[in-house]
Every structure is written in structure tokens, then in C-alpha cells.
Amino acid sequence: MRRTILSLFATLALMLLFLVPTPVAAQTTADVAVNATPAYISITVAPAGYNFGTLATSSTTNTTAGYFTMTNSSTIATNITISVTGATWTGGVAWTHAEDGVPGADTVGLNSTTLANNWSVGVVVKNAAPLTLQTGLAATTNLQFGLSIRAPTSFSDGVLKQNTVRLTAAA
Amino acid sequence: MSKLIPVIVVIVVVGVAFAVFGNPFASGNALPPPEPDPSNNTTPVPIGDEPPADRTWISPGRVNVTIGAGATYPVRAEYSVTVHNGNLAPTAFSVRYAEPHYVAEGFSAPPEGAQDWVIIADTRPVLAPRETREILIALVIPTKKDSLPNWEFWIIIGEVKEGDFVVAEMAVRWLITTKSK
Numbered sequence: 001m002r003r004t005i006l007s008l009f010a011t012l013a014l015m016l017l018f019l020v021p022t023p024v025a026a027q028t029t030a031d032v033a034v035n036a037t038p039a040y041i042s043i044t045v046a047p048a049g050y051n052f053g054t055l056a057t058s059s060t061t062n063t064t065a066g067y068f069t070m071t072n073s074s075t076i077a078t079n080i081t082i083s084v085t086g087a088t089w090t091g092g093v094a095w096t097h098a099e100d101g102v103p104g105a106d107t108v109g110l111n112s113t114t115l116a117n118n119w120s121v122g123v124v125v126k127n128a129a130p131l132t133l134q135t136g137l138a139a140t141t142n143l144q145f146g147l148s149i150r151a152p153t154s155f156s157d158g159v160l161k162q163n164t165v166r167l168t169a170a171a
Numbered sequence: 172m173s174k175l176i177p178v179i180v181v182i183v184v185v186g187v188a189f190a191v192f193g194n195p196f197a198s199g200n201a202l203p204p205p206e207p208d209p210s211n212n213t214t215p216v217p218i219g220d221e222p223p224a225d226r227t228w229i230s231p232g233r234v235n236v237t238i239g240a241g242a243t244y245p246v247r248a249e250y251s252v253t254v255h256n257g258n259l260a261p262t263a264f265s266v267r268y269a270e271p272h273y274v275a276e277g278f279s280a281p282p283e284g285a286q287d288w289v290i291i292a293d294t295r296p297v298l299a300p301r302e303t304r305e306i307l308i309a310l311v312i313p314t315k316k317d318s319l320p321n322w323e324f325w326i327i328i329g330e331v332k333e334g335d336f337v338v339a340e341m342a343v344r345w346l347i348t349t350k351s352k
Contacts, residue, residue, distance in 0.1 A: 031241045037231050037235075039231055040230045070339065079273070
């Protein structure tokens, strides 16, 4: 009995050792000033999905220029950049994402435009070094935009390909 | 059996000590020990009206760090990003360091290795419906670099979503200014 109690006590002590959370230390060193711009950044985008359907080689397929709506509840003006999260489009033989927007063999390009520009002006959607889709978007002003995919000049397979488009708001 | 009693007593004492004074091994996100700070120079800034409660938002939009010429290295600067979950369901967020998509005038991209200087207290917080939470961000620059220009990095926050084709994220821009005199 005594042995059981001691074992239980030891187990509880070990649990305390590894489970008790520690408050995160928080201090800024001397001669370093930190301040922040008072603002809220708030965006969401809908719809979350779009299916370009079956693509023919070397074809270009657009959504409507205002198909996606970015709802902006930010309290200050923001710049909106656009990018894809993956350097490749996954599924079967992956497609390389063209950073210059120009398609090739198993290489796909993606462009974007705002409703206001309606494809007269567009930006290349890159993976690295995202470009700005909208500069100085006023506070609480929504943004509608569209996407245009430039299909590869040749395919290795007909498997569904996927990537993720990411909008980023920054003050 | 009696030989085990001193061992058990030691374990109990250590366990209670960590429970009372804190346990440095409890979290993988634990930050390094703070430097002594005789003058608390982190400036709280009042902020305006929040977006509606049903909107997901972050604050602030920018953090400005000014490192004085007399600063002692390693230099540490901290500020918390506030994240609000506007959803009616628990939501996982991603909080990550990022190279800036663009930089402010007079600032450059972060120096090589800067990512290692940024500590995020919780990189994948799960917020309850309509919860607002502060997540501490710490910048710890290990040594003085005379050639280090003014530079910028971003902390990007977004909901963790699987399968969505289009997602939205929000950035806190950190602008670092180093005074030479």
C-alpha cells in the first residue's frame, strides 16, 4: 500500500515537472524603443474555391474579373499582394508554377486582375516575391478580383492539379 | 524500498519547485531569459474601434523598433500581435515569419539569418469562437552588425484551411531602425 502511494506521489511530481506551463518571458532591452501603429487589419475572401475545369493545352481560361470578393474590415489603408503557396501544382506529374506567368511543358501561368481593371491590367501571380494586386486599398473597402490560368503547352497526364492562391493585406 | 524514499523526496521537491517557480522545459516555444530592463520602454498605443466581432482581425499593422547606439547586445524587442477569431467555431491560425512582400522607403529586406532571430510564442494557436488572444513576438539580435541597414520583416497570420483554392492572410510589418550615434 505504502509503495503504491509513494509511486503515485512520484508520478504526480513528474507530471508537474513536464506539464506545468511557464509564462512566456516578456521584456525589451534597454535603449530599444518599440511602438506600434494603432490599426486593425481584417480581410476574408469568398468564394474559397474555383474549378477551371478541363483545360486544353496552351489555352487561357478566366474567371470573371470580379468573381472573388475580398471583404475588407481593416481600419486603415492596406496593400494587397497575391501569390500562390506552392512552387508546383500538385497531382500526378506536378506542374511547375511559372514565376513569369509564361506557360511551358507541364508549366502553368496564373494572372490576376481587379474588377476595376477588368483584365486591361493584370499582375502575375508568383510563388516567390508576391506582387501587389491593389495598392492603398482604403479602410473598409472591399476588393473584387479574378484569376486567369494559362495552361501548359503540353501535359504529362490528366490528373487534377491543385495549388492555393493567397491574398495578403499589410498596412 | 526504503532506499527509494530519498529519490522520491527529491523528485517531489523538484516537481513542486517547478510548479511554483515555473518550468523552463514545459514549452518548446519558451523564450530565452529576458535581459534586465531598468526602463520599460515598450510603448502601449491606444487603438481605435475594433472591427465587428464577427470579423477575424489582427492588430497592430506595424511595429517600429528603434535600437539606440548604446544598446547592449543581444538586443531584444518584443511586441504582441492580437488575433481575433471572428468565426463561430474554434479556428486554428498560422503565425509565421515571412520575408516582406515589399519594403518601406529607406528599408531593405532582412539580413541573412534574420528568421532565426524571431521567436513566435505560439505558431499555431487555436482560438475559441470570438476569442481575442495576444501572441508574443520577440526579436533577438545576437550581435551588433555595423553594416546592418534599416530592415523589415513580416509576421503573417492566417486561418489554417485545407483544400481552399483562395485564402486570405494578414501581416504585421516590423520595421527595424538601428541608430549609429
